[in-house]
Amino acid sequence: MSHNESLSSSSPTAKGVTGFIQDWSADKQTYQVPWGKAMMWIFLVSDTFIFSCFLVGYMTVRITTTEPWPLATEVFALSIFGSDPIPLVLIAIMTFILITSSGTMALAVNYGYRKDKKKTVMLMLATAALGASFVCMQAFEWTKLISEGVRPWGNPWGAPQFGSVFFMVTGFHGLHVTGGVIYLLIIARKVSKGHYDKKGFEIVEITGLYWHFVDLVWVFIFAFFYLL
Amino acid sequence: MAYVPLADQDDAHALHDPDSFITKYVWSQDHKVIAIQYGGIAIFVGLIALGLSILMRLQLGFPDTISWIDPAFYYQAVTMHGMIMVVYLLTALFLGGFGNYLIPLMCGTRDMVFPFLNMLSVWVYLLSVLILLASFFVPGGPTGAGWTLYAPQSITPGTPGSGYGILLMLVSLGVFIIAFTMGGLNYVTTILQARTRGLTLMRLPLSIWGIFTATVLGLFAFPALLVSAIMLTFDLMLGTSFFVPSMIHMGETLEHDGGSPILFQHLFWFFGHPEVYIVALPAFGLVSDVLSTHARKNIFGYRMMVWAIIAIGGLSFLVWAHHMYVSGMNPYFGFFFATTTLIIAVPTALKVYNWVLTLWQGNIRLNTPMLFAIGFIFTFVHGGLTGLFLGNVIIDVPLADTYFVVAHFHMVMGVSPVLVLYAALYHWYPKMTGKMFNETLGKIHFWCTFLGTYAIYLPMHYLGFLGVPRRYYEMGNTDFIPASAQALNANITIAAIFVAIAQLLFFINIFWSLKSGKPSGGNPWGATTLEWQTPDTPPKHGNWGEELPAVYRWAYDYSVPGAEKDFIPQNEPGEEYEKTFHHKGGES
Numbered sequence: 056m057s058h059n060e061s062l063s064s065s066s067p068t069a070k071g072v073t074g075f076i077q078d079w080s081a082d083k084q085t086y087q088v089p090w091g092k093a094m095m096w097i098f099l100v101s102d103t104f105i106f107s108c109f110l111v112g113y114m115t116v117r118i119t120t121t122e123p124w125p126l127a128t129e130v131f132a133l134s135i136f137g138s139d140p141i142p143l144v145l146i147a148i149m150t151f152i153l154i155t156s157s158g159t160m161a162l163a164v165n166y167g168y169r170k171d172k173k174k175t176v177m178l179m180l181a182t183a184a185l186g187a188s189f190v191c192m193q194a195f196e197w198t199k200l201i202s203e204g205v206r207p208w209g210n211p212w213g214a215p216q217f218g219s220v221f222f223m224v225t226g227f228h229g230l231h232v233t234g235g236v237i238y239l240l241i242i243a244r245k246v247s248k249g250h251y252d253k254k255g256f257e258i259v260e261i262t263g264l265y266w267h268f269v270d271l272v273w274v275f276i277f278a279f280f281y282l283l
Numbered sequence: 284m285a286y287v288p289l290a291d292q293d294d295a296h297a298l299h300d301p302d303s304f305i306t307k308y309v310w311s312q313d314h315k316v317i318a319i320q321y322g323g324i325a326i327f328v329g330l331i332a333l334g335l336s337i338l339m340r341l342q343l344g345f346p347d348t349i350s351w352i353d354p355a356f357y358y359q360a361v362t363m364h365g366m367i368m369v370v371y372l373l374t375a376l377f378l379g380g381f382g383n384y385l386i387p388l389m390c391g392t393r394d395m396v397f398p399f400l401n402m403l404s405v406w407v408y409l410l411s412v413l414i415l416l417a418s419f420f421v422p423g424g425p426t427g428a429g430w431t432l433y434a435p436q437s438i439t440p441g442t443p444g445s446g447y448g449i450l451l452m453l454v455s456l457g458v459f460i461i462a463f464t465m466g467g468l469n470y471v472t473t474i475l476q477a478r479t480r481g482l483t484l485m486r487l488p489l490s491i492w493g494i495f496t497a498t499v500l501g502l503f504a505f506p507a508l509l510v511s512a513i514m515l516t517f518d519l520m521l522g523t524s525f526f527v528p529s530m531i532h533m534g535e536t537l538e539h540d541g542g543s544p545i546l547f548q549h550l551f552w553f554f555g556h557p558e559v560y561i562v563a564l565p566a567f568g569l570v571s572d573v574l575s576t577h578a579r580k581n582i583f584g585y586r587m588m589v590w591a592i593i594a595i596g597g598l599s600f601l602v603w604a605h606h607m608y609v610s611g612m613n614p615y616f617g618f619f620f621a622t623t624t625l626i627i628a629v630p631t632a633l634k635v636y637n638w639v640l641t642l643w644q645g646n647i648r649l650n651t652p653m654l655f656a657i658g659f660i661f662t663f664v665h666g667g668l669t670g671l672f673l674g675n676v677i678i679d680v681p682l683a684d685t686y687f688v689v690a691h692f693h694m695v696m697g698v699s700p701v702l703v704l705y706a707a708l709y710h711w712y713p714k715m716t717g718k719m720f721n722e723t724l725g726k727i728h729f730w731c732t733f734l735g736t737y738a739i740y741l742p743m744h745y746l747g748f749l750g751v752p753r754r755y756y757e758m759g760n761t762d763f764i765p766a767s768a769q770a771l772n773a774n775i776t777i778a779a780i781f782v783a784i785a786q787l788l789f790f791i792n793i794f795w796s797l798k799s800g801k802p803s804g805g806n807p808w809g810a811t812t813l814e815w816q817t818p819d820t821p822p823k824h825g826n827w828g829e830e831l832p833a834v835y836r837w838a839y840d841y842s843v844p845g846a847e848k849d850f851i852p853q854n855e856p857g858e859e860y861e862k863t864f865h866h867k868g869g870e871s
Contacts, residue, residue: 085475085484090396094472097502101464104506108553112514112546116525120541208522208538215540219523223513 095261099268106272109227110279113220125212127281146281149192156185157270160263167259172246175259179243182266186236193229221280228276231269238262301824312398313824314383320405321379328412329372335360337783344776346757354756355443358427361754365430369558370459371412373700377565378501379408381707382470382494388814389491391479391832393825395469404466411458414451421447429754434526434547438519450519453512460505467498481834488812488838489582492589493568496596497561504557511550548610552603559696560599564592566703567634570656573706574638576810577653578645579849581839583637591630598627608676609683617676624674635664646842651725655706658733659699666695687747690740698736712793713807717820718800724792731785738778742771809850812838816852
């Protein structure tokens with residue numbers, strides 16, 4: 056929004072509500088952002104509705120089911136090197152990794168705007184690597200739960216819906232992360248080939264928007280599935 | 284570096300004119316070709332759904348005359364007719380068809396912002412249609428669960444198509460949602476970000492406002508359908524129990540346990556009710572433009588029309604459970620949702636008043652598109668009023684699942700949008716083809732369709748008051764229904780066949796006119812909006828020739844006192860420039 060001055064045809068002068076209305080009803084562009092970025096924002100709002108519906112569905116089945124819900128602290132505990140099972144240790148590491156990847160992504164966006172292609176590509180690759188390791192650890196977690204007898208249609212500890220929603224929602228999120236990793240790799244390759252030298256590096260920020268969104272969703276999934 | 288809007292960067296989106304038949308007509312990225320592809324596919328599946336409805340009517344009007352219509356087929360026909368008409372015909376034709384055609388032309392852009400994504404959208408849509416139609420050829424046939432696909436009935440053995448049929452339906456819906464999302468993101472971004480110089484939001488034609496709001500609704504409502512489809516697929520394929528409680532089916536206890544059938548209904552209708560407005564809002568927009576143009580008068584209360592569209596769009600997310608009064612949900616919900624439902628009638632009624640006031644003292648030209656538009660006002664008022672009955676819990680309970688409901692939603696979201704579709708197809712036909720259609724044939728088509736639909740749906744209200752239940756294959760020995768109801772049913776069937784055959788007139792008209800129609804010229808109706816001001820008709824790739832148009836006024840400068848002609852195109856500078864620029868909207 057800082058480049059409004061350059062728009063001769065519709066430079067908003069007023070501030071506050073009037074300025075907001077002028078922004079919106081001006082000709083040409085409602086938001087002073089590239090088309091791709093506007094589209095990514097709209098897509099993310101739509102995607103938010105998907106995850107919201109999943110989470111509302113999860114809460115509803117958890118309330119309606121008559122059997123007890125398995126205890127997260129026991130189900131998601133892991134023993135390391137023969138120790139007593141530590142609750143939530145794996146998921147804590149996974150969450151830490153995903154949040155870290157948001158940091159590297161933010162740095163990549165920064166270096167993108169500074170036109171430092173090499174650092175941008177390296178940071179995007181780091182982000183992709185962190186994302187991929189998240190997916191791998193999720194696969195490990197799934198394997199462990201499956202070996203303990205958790206299935207979409209039942210589990211040894213209580214309500215069968217536990218397995219159903221767990222696999223469905225973490226799986227859907229995992230697909231988002233996997234898609235994000237592929238997206239990051241494609242864009243990183245294009246950046247390194249000089250595809251955006253003339254166009255500008257907004258694309259890195261657009262990729263970042265998606266990546267941060269996937270992280271943000273994880274925070275909610277983490278809270279609702281592992282902490283409650 | 285100062286940020287330059289993309290629309291001003293000439294080299295950023297240089298046009299690559301298609302050079303072969305394939306890139307021009309098949310894998311085309313031109314929004315106009317994509318629009319016609321969308322329209323063609325939608326009308327094709329729509330005709331299949333029309334055929335299914337005739338088969339249903341034959342069974343109801345003349346039970347047991349056609350031997351191969353058995354109860355299972357009847358339910359499959361009901362289901363496929365409903366789903367195809369609502370999603371694959373109306374949604375696709377209004378947004379994919381008219382959205383694609385009109386948005387870039389009315390906004391003065393060369394194309395959608397992401398033409399490649401747009402092309403993907405139409406082909407993925409075709410894929411979803413093919414998956415849907417494939418379900419006619421799998422063991423068990425298509426699903427017969429009713430278009431609402433209520434769980435657990437839709438996936439329980441005994442319902443027709445509870446195996447492959449429902450699976451293909453759910454997959455097809457998922458694919459459709461992907462196609463819609465790709466298209467919808469394009470429409471919204473184009474309208475928000477790529478309008479031409481001078482075209483402020485409050486100067487947009489109402490068609491664009493309708494399509495824009497409906498697309499936003501779609502982007503927020505389809506996720507609920509996607510999620511319910513995924514969960515239902517898991518219940519079907521993986522044996523999860525999201526929607527299936529423990530139940531005894533045909534003497535056997537099913538494996539499922541602890542699911543919530545009402546959850547499916549909530550998710551479905553959180554999509555399903557906005558879906559009604561995804562169909563209705565573009566219809567509201569298109570009909571406003573048709574009425575204003577052919578009444579030679581500005582639309583009455585433009586700003587209120589815009590706010591009404593937005594208000595209806597917002598409220599449509601708060602009324603979904605009025606479809607569920609008899610579902611067994613908490614009765615207090617019914618009170619809340621009845622209230623919101625009646626509130627949504629306020630902006631809707633406002634729109635109807637404004638359409639009528641637009642006609643008031645207008646210089647009305649009763650040509651085919653105008654007749655269809657006026658016909659829409661009749662059917663919409665009619666269907667809207669019965670909606671007030673059904674919105675109240677206490678009246679809905681006895682009327683739920685009777686023919687009154689069938690009559691209501693066919694009037695309000697079947698016939699009404701279809702009449703607008705015809706109005707719009709006739710109205711924009713000269714722009715799409717450069718030819719004028721046959722006016723006489725068009726008028727005969729209108730009167731057959733308009734009077735015919737009343738012959739079909741008015742008696743259904745009466746059947747509903749008698750308590751005739753809907754979705755029944757046949758009445759059987761039902762004491763409370765008099766024998767005369769059967770005579771009425773036979774009448775309805777004859778009227779329905781008559782209306783269906785009358786639709787041939789439309790196809791004869793458009794195909795005959797394509798070859799032999801008179802050249803229409805660029806602006807046969809004397810319309811103000813940008814799409815009628817293109818240098819070529821039909822518009823060429825890139826729409827605008829060398830230079831994009833600039834807009835100096837709102838879309839409704841008809842019969843301006845003192846002006847030379849009875850319309851002033853949006854891109855015509857003039858004395859009114861200052862006035863309209865400073866009073867956005869320029870109510871003159």
